[in-house]
Amino acid sequence: xxxxxxxxxxxxxxxxxxxxxxxxxxxxxxxxxxxxxxxxxxxxxxxxxxxxxxxxxxxxxxxxxxxxxxxxxxxxxxxxxxxxxxxxxxxxxxxxxxxxxxxxxxxxxxxxxxxxxxxxxxxxxxxxxxxxxxxxxxxxxxxxxxxxxxxxxxxxxxxxxxxxxxxxxxxxxxxxxxxxxxxxxxxxxxxxxxxxxxxxxxxxxxxxxxxxxxxxxxxxxxxxxxxxxxxxxxxxxxxxxxxxxxxxxxxxxxxxxxxxxxxxxxxxxxxxxxxxxxxxxxxxxxxxxxxxxxxxxxxxxxxxxxxxxxxxxxxxxxxxxxxxxxxxxx
Amino acid sequence: xxxxxxxxxxxxxxxxxxxxxxxxxxxxxxxxxxxxxxxxxxxxxxxxxxxxxxxxxxxxxxxxxxxxxxxxxxxxxxxxxxxxxxxxxxxxxxxxxxxxxxxxxxxxxxxxxxxxxxxxxxxxxxxxxxxxxxxxxxxxxxxxxxxxxxxxxxxxxxxxxxxxxxxxxxxxxxxxxxxxxxxxxxxxxxxxxxxxxxxxxxxxxxxxxxxxxxxxxxxxxxxxxxxxxxxxxxxxxxxxxxxxxxxxxxxxxxxxxxxxxxxxxxxxxxxxxxxxxxxxxxxxxxxxxxxxxxxxxxxxxxxxxxxxxxxxxxxxxxxxxxxxxxxxxxxxxxxxxxxxxxxxxxxxxxxxxxxxxxxxxxxxxxxxxxxxxxxxxxxxxxxxxxxxxxxxxxxxxxxxxxxxxxxxxxxxxxxxxxxxxxxxxxxxxxxxxxxxxxxxxxxxxxxxxxxxxxxxxxxxxxxxxxxxxxxxxxxxxxxxxxxxxxxxxxxxxxxxxxxxxxxxxxxxxxxxxxxxxxxxxxxxxxxxxxxxxxxxxxxxxxxxxxxxxxxxxxxxxxxxxxxxxxxxxxxxxxxxxxxxxxxxxxxxxxxxxxxxxxxxxxxxxxxxxxxxxxxxxxxxxxxxxxxxxxxxxxxxxxxxxxxxxxxxxxxxxxxxxxxxxxxxx
Numbered sequence: 004x005x006x007x008x009x010x011x012x013x014x015x016x017x018x019x020x021x022x023x024x025x026x027x028x029x030x031x032x033x034x035x036x037x038x039x040x041x042x043x044x045x046x047x048x049x050x051x052x053x054x055x056x057x058x059x060x061x062x063x064x065x066x067x068x069x070x071x072x073x074x075x076x077x078x079x080x081x082x083x084x085x086x087x088x089x090x091x092x093x094x095x096x097x098x099x100x101x102x103x104x105x106x107x108x109x110x111x112x113x114x115x116x117x118x119x120x121x122x123x124x125x126x127x128x129x130x131x132x133x134x135x136x137x138x139x140x141x142x143x144x145x146x147x148x149x150x151x152x153x154x155x156x157x158x159x160x161x162x163x164x165x166x167x168x169x170x171x172x173x174x175x176x177x178x179x180x181x182x183x184x185x186x187x188x189x190x191x192x193x194x195x196x197x198x199x200x201x202x203x204x205x206x207x208x209x210x211x212x213x214x215x216x217x218x219x220x221x222x223x224x225x226x227x228x229x230x231x232x233x234x235x236x237x238x239x240x241x242x243x244x245x246x247x248x249x250x251x252x253x254x255x256x257x258x259x260x261x262x263x264x265x266x267x268x269x270x271x272x273x274x275x276x277x278x279x280x281x282x283x284x285x286x287x288x289x290x291x292x293x294x295x296x297x298x299x300x301x302x303x304x305x306x307x308x309x310x311x312x313x314x315x316x317x318x319x320x321x322x323x324x325x326x327x328x329x330x331x332x333x
Numbered sequence: 334x335x336x337x338x339x340x341x342x343x344x345x346x347x348x349x350x351x352x353x354x355x356x357x358x359x360x361x362x363x364x365x366x367x368x369x370x371x372x373x374x375x376x377x378x379x380x381x382x383x384x385x386x387x388x389x390x391x392x393x394x395x396x397x398x399x400x401x402x403x404x405x406x407x408x409x410x411x412x413x414x415x416x417x418x419x420x421x422x423x424x425x426x427x428x429x430x431x432x433x434x435x436x437x438x439x440x441x442x443x444x445x446x447x448x449x450x451x452x453x454x455x456x457x458x459x460x461x462x463x464x465x466x467x468x469x470x471x472x473x474x475x476x477x478x479x480x481x482x483x484x485x486x487x488x489x490x491x492x493x494x495x496x497x498x499x500x501x502x503x504x505x506x507x508x509x510x511x512x513x514x515x516x517x518x519x520x521x522x523x524x525x526x527x528x529x530x531x532x533x534x535x536x537x538x539x540x541x542x543x544x545x546x547x548x549x550x551x552x553x554x555x556x557x558x559x560x561x562x563x564x565x566x567x568x569x570x571x572x573x574x575x576x577x578x579x580x581x582x583x584x585x586x587x588x589x590x591x592x593x594x595x596x597x598x599x600x601x602x603x604x605x606x607x608x609x610x611x612x613x614x615x616x617x618x619x620x621x622x623x624x625x626x627x628x629x630x631x632x633x634x635x636x637x638x639x640x641x642x643x644x645x646x647x648x649x650x651x652x653x654x655x656x657x658x659x660x661x662x663x664x665x666x667x668x669x670x671x672x673x674x675x676x677x678x679x680x681x682x683x684x685x686x687x688x689x690x691x692x693x694x695x696x697x698x699x700x701x702x703x704x705x706x707x708x709x710x711x712x713x714x715x716x717x718x719x720x721x722x723x724x725x726x727x728x729x730x731x732x733x734x735x736x737x738x739x740x741x742x743x744x745x746x747x748x749x750x751x752x753x754x755x756x757x758x759x760x761x762x763x764x765x766x767x768x769x770x771x772x773x774x775x776x777x778x779x780x781x782x783x784x785x786x787x788x789x790x791x792x793x794x795x796x797x798x799x800x801x802x803x804x805x806x807x808x809x810x811x812x813x814x815x816x817x818x819x820x821x822x823x824x825x826x827x828x829x830x831x832x833x834x835x836x837x838x839x840x841x842x843x844x845x846x847x848x849x850x851x852x853x854x855x856x857x858x859x860x861x862x863x864x865x866x867x868x869x870x871x872x873x874x875x876x877x878x879x880x881x882x883x884x885x886x887x888x889x890x891x892x893x894x895x896x897x898x899x900x901x902x903x904x905x906x907x908x909x910x911x912x913x914x915x916x917x918x919x920x921x922x923x924x925x926x927x928x929x930x931x932x933x934x935x936x937x938x939x940x941x942x943x944x945x946x947x948x949x950x951x952x953x954x955x956x957x958x959x960x961x962x963x964x965x966x967x968x969x970x971x972x973x974x975x976x977x978x979x980x981x982x983x984x985x986x987x988x989x990x991x992x993x994x995x996x997x998x
Contacts, residue, residue, distance in 0.1 A: 049547075054641055079547055080628045084959040085539065089547040109960075162747040163755075163866060171865060175952070176959045197865045198946035198955070201640045201857055208643055209861035212735050226642070305642050 041282045047075040048276070048283055049096040053083045055200060056311070057224045058100040060300045061125065063315040065099055065290055068326050074283055084109050084176065091118040093273045097287060102129045103266030104222075105177045110271060120277065122270040122284065126291035127224060129266035131179070133170065133236040134221035134228070136207075138214050147237045149188065149262075156191040158216045168192040171206055171219035174199055179220065180246075180259045187260035188238075188253070192218075207231065224297040226305035238262030282331055289329035296322075354779075362772050369765030376765040379800045386799050391964035398543055412544040419496070420550045426492035427549075431485060443703075445488070447713040448479045450702020454695050455661070461691045463668030470664055474657040479715040482722070483632065483654040490631035491658060493624070494617050497553045501561045501613045506606070508561075509568020510594065519569070526562045531933070531977040533940040534559055534623050535954045536970025539963050542627055552620075552629035560616035567609030571602035607670035611663055615849070618659040622851045632658075633851070640857050645731055646724030652854035659849045731858050739862065746868050754814055754867060761806040766797040769806075773979065780986035789982065792975035801972045807949040808976060811867060811942070812935040815874035819931050823879045824924065827886025828912070837887070844880045852877050852941050860945055870942035877941075878934040885927025889920030925988050932980045936973055950976075 048069055050062050066076045079095060087109050089095035101110050113119040135146065142158055145151025156168035163169070172181050172194040181194045197203035203219065204227055210217035211231050221227050221235075238261055244251040245261035252260040270287055277284050300318060303309045319326060369375035401408035428434035433445045452475040459471035478487045512519035538555055545551045575598050583597045599606070625633030632651050639648035706713040761769075770793035778786035796805045830837040856873050863869040893916050901915045917924075939951030946952075950973050957966030 054637060056642065080625060080630055080634055081547055082626055082959060085542065085627070085961055086547070088539070088543050088961050092543070092546065094546040094548070161864065162750055174946070174959075176956055195865055196946050196948075198942075198944040198952070201643070202860045202865055202945050204641075204643055205857045205860040206865050209735050209739075209864075212732050213739055 042073040042075070043281060043283075044279050045075055046279060047077040048280060049077045049079050049094070051081040051086045051089070051095050051098045052078050053081065053086070053098075053100070056226060056305050057127075057297055057301050059311060060297065060304065060315060061127075061292060062099045063312065064292070064318065064326070065097070065287060067315060067319050068286060068290075068329060069283055071326075072283065072286065072330055074280065087113045087119065090271060090273050091116055093118075093275050095273065096276050097122075097270065097272045099270050099290075100125065100127070101269045101271045103268070104129050104131055104179070104263065107266075108178075110269065113271070118274050120272050120274040122272050122288050125268045125270055126293060127268040127297055128294055129222060129224075129268055130235075131173075131220065131222035131266075132238070132263055133218055134233055135216070135218050135236065136211055136214075136231055136233040139216045139218075140234075142216065147234050149190075149236050149238045152218075152236065153189075153191050155216075159192070159218045164193040164195070166191070168218065170194050171203060171217065172196045173203060173220040173222075177220075179263065181220075183257070183259040184238075184261075187257035224294055224301055226301050229298060229302040230306050236262075241265075285331040286329045289331070291329075358772075358775055362768055362775075365771060366765060366768040369767045370763075375767035377802045378766070378797055379802065383800045384798045387962070387964035387968045389964065390967050391962065394540060394543065394963045409544065413546065416545040416550045416554075419500075419553065423493060423496050423549055423553065426495055427489060430488040430492050444706050444710060444713050446699055447702045447706040448484050448715050449712070450699050450705070451488075452476055452479065453702065454698040457698055458691065458695050459665065459668075461694070462665065462672055467664060467668050471661060474661040477657055478654055480719065480721050481650050481654065482715070482720040483635070483651060484715055486630070486632045486635050486651065487654050487658060490621055490629075490633065490655070493549060493553050493556070493629060493631065494614070494621075494658075494662070497556045497560065497617050498610075498613055501557045501617065502564055502610055504557070505561045505564025505609060505613065506568050509565045509572065512565065512569050513572040522565065526565055527978060528971075528974055529558060529562045531936065531974035532967075532970040533937065533951065533954050533973055534620065535940045535958045536966045536973075538623070538627055539958055539961060539966055543963070548628040549630065552624035552627050555627070556617050556620040556624055559620050560613045563612035563616070564609040567605060567612070568602075571605035571609075572598055574605070575601045604670065607666065610670075611666055614662050614666060615659060618655060618662070618849065619851075621655050622853050636851055636853055640853060643857070644724060644728070645854075645858055646722075646727030648854050648857070649727055650723065652851050655851055656846060656849040660845065731861060735861055742862055746863055750868055754810070754871070757814065758807065758810045758867075761810045762803055764806070766793065766802045770794065770797070773983075777983060777986065780983065780990050785982060785986055789979055792979055796972045796975060799968050799972065801950060801953065801969060804948065804950045804953055804969075805972050805976060807947070808936070808939055808951065808973065811870060811947065811949055812874065812932065812939065812976075815871045815878060815935050816928070816931050818871070819875045819878045819935070820882050820928060822875070823882025823927075823931070824886045826879075827883045827924075827927075828890065830883065830887045831890035840883065840887075844883055847876055848880045852938065853944070856941065856945060865946045867947060869945050870947050873942055873945065874935050874938045877938050878931045881927045881930035881934060883927075885923050885930065886920065889923025889927070890916050892923065893919045922988055922992065925984060929981060929984045932984075933977055936977045936980075939973060 050066050052059050052062055062078065066078065069076050079089075081089060081095060081098075084106065086095055086098055090098060091113060110119075110121065114121055139155075139158070140146050143151060143155035145154060152168070157166060159168035159170070160166060161169045168191060170181065170185075170192045173179060173196065175196050184190075185192050185194065197206065197220075207217060207219050207221070207227060208231075218236075221233070239245070239252055241261050241264040242251070246258050246264075249256055249258050251258070254260040270290060272284065272287065296318070300314050303314045304311050365375075397408050399409075403411070406414075429446060430451075431445050434443050435441065436443060452472065455471040455475050456468050460468035478484050508522055512522045534555060537558065538551075541551050541555050541558075545554055579597055579601055580593070583593045588597065621629070621631065621633040622636055623633070625631060625637055632655050635651035636648045636655075639645070639651060770790050773793060774786040774790040777789040796802055826840060830840045852873060855876060856869075859869045859872050859876075863872060897915060897919070898911060901911050906914065939947075939949060940954055941951070943949075943951035943955040950969050953969035954966050954973070957963075957969060
């Protein structure tokens with residue numbers, strides 16, 4: 004697979020077939036890339052846009068910085084997990100948010116192919132846990148302690164799950180070990196998986212409008228915990244041992260008897276790009292954003308209805324020192 | 334199946350043997366049911382023995398991508414070259430319509446065509462081809478795009494449709510001609526078409542992505558695969574129905590095979606071919622949302638991101654834009670076909686006038702528009718202040734329904750779930766595969782013969798031995814319930830529509846909208862009202878699959894000859910008797926075709942309802958897509974296709990059998 008190590012983009016590679024002249028041109032271009040002036044190449048850097056607002060904000064900020072540096076930037080709509088296929092082949096260059104909680108295995112697999120590179124953490128911290136709206140506390144005063152859940156199981160029940168409570172989990176592909184958690188902690192609940200983020204949020208919004216009890220998977224940074232007033236259930240705090248060692252925690256025989264871990268959010272890129280745009284890759288490595296900034300921006304876009312690009316531009320204007328520090332000097 | 338049981342004509346001597354046969358068959362199946370559940374291989378072979386089809390397909394894919402080489406270039410180079418070639422016209426059109434472009438060898442930026450020029454040009458074309466009414470439709474659709482701030486996205490969508498449609502037509506026509514000329518190739522093409530139409534799109538999205546790269550081109554290729562089959566089928570049928578005397582005339586005039594095709598057969602089949610063109614257009618626009626999941630952008634993306642934010646009103650506005658584009662292009666192509674038909678006899682004198690001036694006028698309007706914006710660039714963009722936003726209205730409407738009607742809806746839901754859906758699901762999931770497969774094969778044998786029985790059994794065995802039996806049965810339960818409900822609602826509406834012209838007008842608008850409006854748009858409101866689960870999935874399937882049940886019933890009833898009804902009236906039948914004793918029996922073949930189509934559409938919705946959260950084959954395909962598992966996706970997709978084919982073959986055989994009997998009687 005020597006081919007993938009060459010810094011040809013997909014289209015440049017296709018041109019190669021059209022004639023020897025094009026091949027020559029491509030080689031010369033690759034030669035030019037080794038010269039150390041930024042931008043090293045006119046080839047567009049392709050940043051992926053997934054389907055949640057926070058990710059698009061992060062991506063547009065990075066894209067804005069790369070454009071400031073003089074690079075050609077292209078945004079490509081891609082599915083969160085399907086994008087790894089594109090990152091391996093070089094069709095896509097960078098994915099700005101791979102969450103430990105949902106993308107750890109896919110990332111590990113992709114890095115193992117040798118074609119994908121881990122560019123480090125974004126500084127964001129993924130929080131995901133069982134969540135309920137504040138008004139539920141009136142009917143179930145023991146919350147947020149997880150031990151109160153069983154007393155209120157009926158409150159959350161539906162005809163399909165009754166007498167057990169209904170916990171609305173994320174899509175199956177998100178993982179999360181909720182079935183195991185329920186068994187290990189002896190909870191009288193059943194997991195119903197939403198098919199997509201949108202379906203999950205639709206049901207939460209519906210219950211919230213009617214002020215009816217609901218227990219669901221909510222994560223941050225996301226607009227839901229900003230728009231809806233609510234709290235996270237407090238499970239025994241996560242430790243690595245809880246997931247790996249059955250004897251840890253209240254249940255001697257089973258793992259997963261604790262809450263979910265906080266997770267990193269990483270930037271991931273096509274390895275071949277390192278040689279094409281070295282300075283750009285350095286800038287992407289340096290990218291750091293806080294949960295507060297991200298949550299704030301998401302709230303502006305999804306709750307206040309501000310156009311996304313306007314919110315990003317405003318942030319760029321007000322935080323020039325922050326993003327300028329990502330650009331490598333020399 | 335009850336259909337077959339009620340079918341036997343009374344007082345027929347064969348009835349006793351038929352009853353005996355089915356009695357024995359039923360007893361045999363019950364025994365099999367009990368016995369098979371004791372043996373895992375007969376019950377559900379998932380844990381005992383599996384054929385690793387999924388792994389074979391994934392390995393085959395890896396081979397194609399990584400190792401296959403033709404010496405000078407690899408297979409991947411080839412697919413990438415194709416993608417590159419396809420990207421050129423796409424790039425040209427998007428630059429022209431949406432993004433603007435830079436003049437070659439200079440720094441001069443040219444703006445995209447301004448909205449008012451495109452609107453004016455479309456109105457002009459509508460007026461020339463179809464008169465005032467079509468012009469009004471063009472104005473309404475394209476002005477909507479500007480007024481509701483959908484212009485930019487709509488132009489991106491339009492460009493990819495404008496590239497995909499001609500390619501779909503050309504390849505469809507080519508394959509159709511091939512199948513028509515060489516019956517040998519038809520034996521390969523025909524089952525391939527079955528698969529292309531029934532394997533869910535998600536199943537082949539991933540291989541397309543891997544081979545052709547991320548972005549608009551892959552989305553377009555998937556669109557072409559999805560939209561092409563009707564064109565092939567229509568071409569075959571149309572060429573076959575060219576009158577024999579025309580062909581004889583060609584032979585006598587000494588036409589070569591090529592002249593015969595281009596000068597005689599294709600022109601004679603033109604009207605029917607237009608039906609295929611229309612289908613390609615409609616299906617291409619159906620794919621807009623799914624295409625946007627792999628990088629197509631445009632209106633589909635707007636729908637998806639709006640739904641992510643739960644901005645249902647915004648999603649609806651973008652969805653309606655897709656519907657309007659579909660209807661506008663559809664009516665335009667129909668008018669074009671009609672005009673071609675009407676003008677043909679006096680073609681020679683028309684040639685100088687019409688074909689020249691319509692395109693010329695169209696281009697002239699666009700050029701004038703481009704010139705105006707070059708002088709006054711601010712006119713190119715529709716003024717923000719004049720944009721309408723109905724989003725808040727829809728959001729509030731959904732909120733009101735949610736707050737005030739939820740309890741009533743919830744009661745209906747609980748009733749149906751507890752008394753119908755859950756018991757049916759348990760029955761199907763717990764039945765051993767061997768018993769179900771044997772039962773289906775038995776019905777196939779009685780209806781048609783051993784060959785059908787063997788085919789049906791083989792398809793069931795594939796599903797069972799690839800480990801998808803339980804998921805397939807959940808799909809059957811979900812689609813089965815939905816199809817029954819869709820028929821219970823759709824057929825009476827069809828009867829009503831056939832009886833009253835006024836009702837028909839309203840009904841056809843509603844049905845058209847339901848079919849072209851992307852189902853995602855109503856999926857999320859449905860979840861808000863009915864929660865995540867099978868019930869929401871069922872509602873979405875019913876909404877989508879309703880249309881053919883209504884249409885075919887209406888069509889079938891209208892086809893009943895007037896003299897038959899007159900004769901019945903003279904014989905003193907009441908209107909109710911005419912409906913039940915005369916019209917409905919005569920319309921049954923049409924209605925069954927509608928039921929067949931309803932089943933097909935229900936199955937094609939399975940993948941979409943996976944987004945709500947089901948646990949069937951659709952979910953399996955969706956999970957395979959998100960995990961980038963090519964083999965798993967294709968195998969699950971094939972299982973869906975086999976379910977569709979089983980239903981199709983059974984209904985086909987039943988209809989043939991019934992026709993035979995009616996004939997004999």
